[in-house]
Amino acid sequence: MIDRNTSCELHNVPLIKRTMYDSLKVMNVDPTGEYMKYSWQFPHHTPFNFSETKLYDSEEPVTIVSCTKCDEELRKVLDASLDK
Ligand SMILES: [Zn+2]
Secondary structure (H helix, E strand, O other), X not given: OOOOOOEOOOOOOEOEXXXXXXXXXXXXXXXXXXXXXXXXXXXXXXXXXXXXXXXXXXXXXXXXXEOHHHHHHHHHHHHHHHHO
């Protein structure tokens, strides 16, 4: 049985914990149409508004749990959609 909280049900790999920064707290950012179209297919991708780089001093670090394969595959799909 797969525990949805510790592993990805799509890729069957353990989820990774990372410290990230939420850019939505300091500025308005909208997801792209492509992101909205494809991201739901990858249940444990890192949401678009989180980054490992701190953009503003006011940003507080948060712990994000995600699947590296979901991130990888979503990035590939988004990259491919840009080439069209
Ligand atoms: Zn996954």
